[in-house]
Amino acid sequence: MSFTKSKPDSVFPADEDAVWPTLRREAEAAILEEPLLAGILQATILDQEDIAAAFCFRLAQRLGGGDLSRMAVRDLSLSAFESEPTLRAALIRDLRAIRDRDPTCRRFLDPFLYYKGLTALEAYRVAHWLWDQGRVTLALNFQSRVSEVFQADIHPAARIGSGVFIDHATAVVIGETATVADDVSILQSVTLGGNGKERGDRHPKIGRGVLLSVGAKVLGNIIVGEGARVAAAAVVLHDVPPFSTVAGVPAKVIARSQDQHQQPAFSMDQIFGDGI
CATH class of the missing domain: 2.160.10.10 (Hexapeptide repeat proteins)
Structure with missing residues (x-):
C-alpha cells in the first residue's frame, strides 16, 4: 500500500477574499450583540490588516505569558506567516473545514476566537516552520505551551496537510x-x-x-x-x-x-x- 500526501487546493486567494470580509462582518455584529467584548473583537479582528495578522494577535493572547511574552509569540507567528505563504492558505482551509463539518459552528468568528482545535493546529504550523528553520528548542517550547494550554500534543516535526478539522482537541x-x-x-x-x-x-x-x-x-x-x-x-x-x-x-x-x-x-x- 502506498501513501502520497495530497497537494492543497489552488483557490486560496478566492477563499481568503470570502472568509476575511465575512469574519469582519461577524465581529461587527458580535460587538452590537455583546458590547462587553467590543475591546477584544476590535483589537483582534477589526484593527488588523488581514486574517494572518488577526490570527497571530489571537494566538499571542492565548499562548503568550509562559516562557515567551505575548509580543514574542505574535512576532514569531507573523514571521512564520510572512515567510511561508502556505500557512495562510492552510489557516483558511482549516477554518472552512470547521465551518463546513461542525454542526455547532454557525459562523467563522467562533472557531477563530475560541476553538482550541484550530488554535492548536495553527500553533503547530508555526512550530513546524521553526523546526524546519533549525530552531528546534523554540519549536519544542511552542509544542509544550500548546500542550499545557490546550491539552493537545502535536510534535513540530509531524507533517499535517490543510483542511484538517481537530474537533475539541482534548x-x-x-x-x-x-x-x-x-x-x-x-x-x-x-x-x-x-x-x-x-x-x-x-x-x-x-x-x-x-x-x-x-x-x-x-x-x-x-x-x-x-x-x-x-x-x-x-x-x-x-x-x-x-x-x-x-x-x-x-x-x-x-x-x-x-x-x-x-x-x-x-x-x-x-x-x-x-x-x-
Missing part, C-alpha cells in the same frame, strides 16, 4: 514522524503514536479524507488509506485499506465502501455503512 496526540494528509477529521482523544521503543520512522500515515473517531489509537508506522473510517475507541496496529471501516481492539475491517470517492471526514458519518 487529549489529541500526534507523534514526531506522523503524516496527516489534507481533509482529515480528528476527534477528541485520538492518538497517532508509536508502538514501542523503536526509533526512526515510527508513527502512522493518515490518508486524505479519513475520519478518526473519538478515542481511536493508531500505533506504529502503518498506513490508514484514503477515505477510511476508524471507529471510536479502536486500536489500530496494522494498515487500513482505503475506503474501509475498522473497529475493535485490535481493530479489524468491518465494512468496505463501494464508493471509491468516499471521504468520511467531510460527512462526519460514523455509521458503518455497507458490510464486507
